[in-house]
Amino acid sequence: MAIHPDIQARAQAQIDDIDGRERMPNFDDFDKLPYVQALIKERLRWRVVVPFGVPHALSEDDIYEGYFIPKGTDCVVNVWGLNHDQNVYGPDAESFRPERHLDEQPSCANETKDEGHCAFGFGRRVCVGRHVALNTCILWCFNITPAEDESGKPMLIDANQMLDDGLTIRPLPTNRYKFTPRFVEMEEVVKNELELNGFSYT
Numbered sequence: 568m569a570i571h572p573d574i575q576a577r578a579q580a581q582i583d584d585i586d587g588r589e590r591m592p593n594f595d596d597f598d599k600l601p602y603v604q605a606l607i608k609e610r611l612r613w614r615v616v617v618p619f620g621v622p623h624a625l626s627e628d629d630i631y632e633g634y635f636i637p638k639g640t641d642c643v644v645n646v647w648g649l650n651h652d653q654n655v656y657g658p659d660a661e662s663f664r665p666e667r668h669l670d671e672q673p674s675c676a677n678e679t680k681d682e683g684h685c686a687f688g689f690g691r692r693v694c695v696g697r698h699v700a701l702n703t704c705i706l707w708c709f710n711i712t713p714a715e716d717e718s719g720k721p722m723l724i725d726a727n728q729m730l731d732d733g734l735t736i737r738p739l740p741t742n743r744y745k746f747t748p749r750f751v752e753m754e755e756v757v758k759n760e761l762e763l764n765g766f767s768y769t
């Protein structure tokens with residue numbers, strides 16, 4: 568978001584249209600937020616969190632496209648490769664462009680193809696948290712911008728620099744970014760909604 572302020576602003580405008588500022592977005596709103604849905608899909612496609620998925624082992628011998636794969640073989644999927652396949656996403660597969668999920672409905676070659684990416688894995692062990700993950704909306708609360716360096720200039724953010732945690736990758740440390748509340752009432756609304764749902768606010 569910090570390096571795509573125009574995309575961030577377009578998503579926030581859609582959230583404001585649907586939710587206003589008196590309440591936070593909730594699960595029921597999601598279908599009314601097609602651009603936000605497309606943005607989240609594109610985020611999960613473009614910089615997938617688990618670039619080689621979670622390894623799976625074969626429970627039986629198998630033959631796949633002429634290759635014999637014995638029972639017990641560990642299979643690692645190149646999710647990054649699938650998510651950046653130019654045959655699926657076109658020549659601009661490296662670009663961050665949420666509209667592709669609205670206009671062209673690209674499909675990854677697996678059973679989660681309708682999601683437009685393969686970030687949540689495959690088969691019976693596909694991520695069970697994917698609906699929770701998709702429905703989390705920080706954009707209603709904050710503007711995300713690059714933080715300033717010591718001289719007050721916005722820090723440069725390189726989307727190709729990631730922190731490698733082994734199985735997962737993530738963006739550079741959060742001190743490179745600034746989360747600014749979008750409006751003064753935001754804190755009060757969040758506090759009320761947390762308390763209504765039985766959580767305490769600190």
Ligand code: HEM
Nearest residue numbers: 616617620621686687688689692693694695696697699700
């Ligand atoms: C953007 C956020 C997330 C991503 C990218 C993600 C990705 C993944 C991936 C790649 C797998 C492995 C699937 C496979 O074996 O092929 C997985 C499994 C799993 N995820 Fe997530 N996940 C996310 C959020 C969540 C959340 C929020 C929860 C819980 C609320 C969750 C719970 C789980 C569980 C329990 C499994 C294991 C499922 C099983 O082995 O049967 N995930 N996730």
